[in-house]
Amino acid sequence: MSDSSPKKLTTEQKEEPFLKLVFELGPLMIFFFANLRGEWLMRAFPALSAFGTPLLVATALFMAATVISLVASRIFMGKVPIMPLVSGVVVLVFGALSIWLQDETFIKMKPTIVNGLFAAVLLGGLVFGRSLLGYVFHSAFRLDDEGWRKLTLRWGLFFVFLAIINEVVWRNFSDDVWVNFKVWATMPITIAFTLAQMPLIMRHSVEPIGEEKKDEG
Structure with a gap:
């Protein structure tokens, strides 16, 4: 019984950093590629033009990806780490301000x-x-x-x-x-x-x- 517990903890410790990295990098990668291909996205999906510039389109997708990442973190890890949570809240607030004010x-x-x-x-x-x-x-x-x-x-x-x-x-x-x-x-x-x-x-x-x-x- 005492031998099985450490093995379980070791497995969790190996998986958790990988999941954290995926959940943190995922929204950033979407932000990068959306900004890189912002003009193409606006042509392919005209509704996205309502956001304004390619950077604001990338910001909107960044916000959506951030919410998905936080929800996935809660589901798969059973918790939302404090730093990604604070960062996510600021992304949503400042992203919304950027889009609303077109700034x-x-x-x-x-x-x-x-x-x-x-x-x-x-x-x-x-x-x-x-x-x-x-x-x-x-x-x-x-x-x-x-x-x-x-x-x-x-x-x-x-x-x-x-x-x-x-x-x-x-x-x-x-x-x-x-x-x-x-x-x-x-x-x-x-x-x-x-x-x-x-x-x-x-x-x-x-x-x-x-x-x-x-x-x-």
Whole structure:
């Protein structure tokens, strides 16, 4: 009985990151290709012309894909992770504003708002002596207090960096460059940053209390 449980957990741990990646990348890929082929989509499906520009057509499809992704996450994973949920809500709000007001600025500022919000929450928590990242990732790994503080600070500053670089790109480059950056650069940068935190995580990892009790028994 005791041997079967760890195997089940290991299988779930292998499947969940893959599903998360699919649910997060899916809407982004639709956004990219819809923007790339926006004019063709508007010719093939004239009703889409009501949205205005190719970028706004891509925004509408992005919103629909985001809703589908969140629902699928709830069905297949049994939960909706907090970060995709917050990001999804902002996508819907700012996407709707962009389409309603025919102003692409709102959807372009969405990454700035989301990353700025995460940075404010994490860094603000540290000001009040709370490492809020631990509440989100405590089920994935266990760190001592110093480890959570350092990891929270790093992620807070990283979100500030993402917010700043999004502002630089959308304000100084074309729509296509911004969409390409959003889809093809942000995710690799985030993955690289995450991997770079592994030494810190390893240094500050602590053994789960349950495992200590088993060893003592």
